[in-house]
Amino acid sequence: MEQYLDSITESAGRIADALRTGPLDAPVRACPGWDLAELGRHIGYIHRWARLATLHGARPADDDIEAPPPAGDLADWVEQGAAALNSVFAGLDPATPTWHPFPVAKVAAVWPRRQASETLIHAWDAQDAVGGSRSLDPAMASDGIAEYFEVIVPRIISRTDRVAPKGTIEVTSTDTGLRLVVVSDSTGVLLEPTATPEASLSGSATELALA
DSSP states (O other), X not given: OHHHHXXXXXXXXXXXXXXXXXXXXXXXXXXXXXXXXXXXXXXXXXXXXXXXXXXXXXXXXXGGSOOOOOGXXXXXXXXXXXXXXXXXXXXXOTTSBOOOSSSSOOBTTHHHHHHHHHHHHHHHHHHHHTTOOOOOOHHHXXXXXXXXXXXXXXXHHHHSSXXXXXXXXXXXXXXXXXXXXXXXXXXXXXXXXXXXXXXXXXXXXXXXXXX
């Protein structure tokens, strides 16, 4: 748990630094149509939304989320939202039943991990937008890769009409030792370490997480 809280704080700080550096209308390459200010509004909203969902074990209503401030005040708003989120996560029992929108076990442990991954990637986005130093912590990037296949891919499939390609792929991080064998078949997308891969994907944890 602690590594997720630390990562959220660090990543939110990097986003806030980018917002203070600007320009706020800098485009965000990985999110077509967004500029840096929109990214700040997004992550600030998501942190507040996840905090309420964790506290109450239910989907928050849009009206319950604090409206973002003027663009020039977004940096402080982002840091405040991350701190409030972590204050809830700090006292969390990971096994506590909860609500979340992902087709995995409805336990509270999903939330800190999800928000750490979300904030980590958007910190890279923010720094990329302003031409700053872009980096991902390799350990957190590795965890985010696993979370992508465990949580996000099933979510994408469940909420859209997309059909996952069928097959088995091995995903290997060259700098952290991560190895995943992802099986996609008629039952869904699962991690099966003993399955025989038909294809492979390898790279640094940062390269894989960004991909």
